[in-house]
Amino acid sequence: MAKENVQKMMGVMGSVFAHTGKITKEDAMELSGLTPEEFEQVYLKAGKVAEKIYDGKEHKYDQIFNHLSEEMSEYMKKISGYGIA
Template sequence: MAKKNVKKMMGVMSGVFVHTGNLSKEEAMEMTGMDEAEFKTVYDKAANVVKKLESYDSAAEKYDKFSKHLWEELQEYVEKFGPFGI
């Protein structure tokens, strides 16, 4: 179970880089070991992160808020490790 949750977290992170044009979708799926159906869920979460970041005007704001918005999307996977899992 832990391995699956970590894989999903990696998928969300790599999905952010797909949405920003830094990786191809195929590269991200290869990196995470996911097929297209598996990747869709994490790719949608990555889209949420990018969409929120687009609301900020400056690069400084985007950098500042990146980890906050990424955490919001990763939280469901991290919580499965329990309160002392990280």
């Protein structure tokens, strides 16, 4: 079970870069190792992060880890019993 949750966390992180145009959605899915159905769930979470770091003109990556931790906390809790947000 830990492996699947780590893959989901990797999927969220990779998907943020897909949302911002740095890699393709397909590349992010491949990096995560998730099924298409599982990937769609994390892709939606990544969309929330991407919205928070984009100010309408440029991507502001200085707070990316704070926003990622909010979206990945549920997976971390399943691995360690503790969240990261």
